[in-house]
Structure formats: C-alpha cells, structure tokens
Amino acid sequence: MRITCPFCGERELGEFTYLGDAKPVRPVAGASEGEVFDYVYLRDNIAGVMSENWYHGGGCRAWLKVTRNTLTHEISAVEPAAGVGAAKVGA
C-alpha cells in the first residue's frame, strides 16, 4: 500500500503510522460521562469507506487525514489534518 502525502508525494506504507478513526471529536468541557466514554472508548468497526488519521513520521512528520476503503484498501483522498503547517492557518 502506498499513500500520496500532500506534501511529499507518493510514499511507501512504512513511512506512515496509523492512528485510527479521524471522526471522534473531543467533547466540550463539562460534557456528560456518556459522551466522554463514547469519545474515549467506543469505535465503529467500519467495513467500507473510513476517515483515518495517519502520521508521516518517516517523512515530513505531518498528520494526514486519509479516506480509505477498509475492504479494498483503496485510498480516495489524502489531506493535511487540521492545523498542519503554519500556512494553513491564518495566512
């Protein structure tokens, strides 16, 4: 499997580390116990298209959001995670 890093171009899987589902969003302060439990522990086991966080640690060290089909490993989109690169924010 190869991932096309938006900064580096196409690279082998070995340069990347998988973090997991990119969907969960940290609950606001004061959120209920149920919401925090859901955020910390509960994950969907998706058979199909999934949004995932990957880290290009063996390359440019950017966090990436990868849209991947877990059944076919087909990758349909790769974009920088929110906040990556100073140019992406407020520039």
Added chain:
Amino acid sequence: MAEFSWDVRSPLDRALVAGQYGAQGDAGVSLTEIRNFDLVQVIVRRGKAADTAQAAKARFGVATPETPKAVQTTDATLIWSGPDQFFVLSKDGKHGTEALAQPFASSASLSDQSHARVLISISGARARTMLAKLSSIDLHHDAFALGAAAATSMDHTSVTLWRGNDRDGLAVFNVLVFATFAESLWHTILDSAAEYGVAISHSEELA
C-alpha cells in the same frame, strides 16, 4: 574541580575510515562526510508564512522552498524539510543561528542543528544502484532532478535527502541524518556499497 576538555568530534569519528572499502578496483560509490557546517532549522510560526518568505528572500535573494526541493545560493543551501519548515546549510557562521536570529525574529523559530546532524555526500557511477537498496524513492534523473529533495527514511531512519550539483558528470546525493543514528546508517550504507567498491573520505567543503 575536574578539568574538562571538550573536543568537537564528528559522530562518525570512529566509524569512518578514509580509503578504499569493499570490492577492489575503481570505486563505484564514493562516500564523503562533510564536517563543520552550520545547519539551522527554520520553522514558520502560525500565520507567518508570507513574512518568513519575505525575510528569507531579503536574506538569501531566493524564494524559500515550499515543495520538496533544495535551493542553492552562493553561500547557503535552503532545503525543504516539511510543510512550512526548511534547513539553512552554510559554513563559517555566515548564516548560523546567531546571524539568522534577527532577520527571522518576527516570523519564524530557529533551532541550531549544526552538531545534531551528520551530512553524507554520496556519488559515483553506482550511487543510484546502491541507494536503491536503502530508499524507496525513485532517484532516476527524470524523477529526482538537480535540486530535488525529500524528507524520507532509509533503513527505518529519518533522513533529509537532496540532490546537489553534479560532480564529474555524476549525480551527487546528500543525506542529512540525526547524529545518534549516523553510525548505524553509515554501516548500512557501507554494507550496501561494498560490492561496488567504496572510496571513503571526509571534507570540510560543502559540495
């Protein structure tokens, strides 16, 4: 109180033995460690990309590399190392941390990496064949031309790789590696290059 004498030594001081190595005859790969350079990591602060580019242009007279490439000026090389960050490689303090502190004071953060990295210059007729064992990047001239750069891994070790000016009509590949990983990567490079014959040296001159 004990007296300490701090000698500046290359991290490859023990591993590097100048001369011939591996197969006899004409060396297919030449390895040169470049010593005593100034290396500054420039990291753009949030929202300051345009300011940093302007400061760099004023200082170096060239545009900062915004994609994986290395830009050479008369006395410095700017090497892309990731989104919104690049290295400044130079000599004799011309563009060291102290010299760059003022120009980038309001736009970027600097980190002195001069003694934190080892710079290995790889060339020779079999350099690409040897590097193909270590790198998954296509280093063919059409894919990795003069001035191309990459933040990548060799033997699971993070490196900054870029192509410098050709020497004797042959491509020169520069590898910047973390000092503490340098000896390990050096031995891996030697193992990979041995079958082609290796000419080993060190130099104070930036290629």
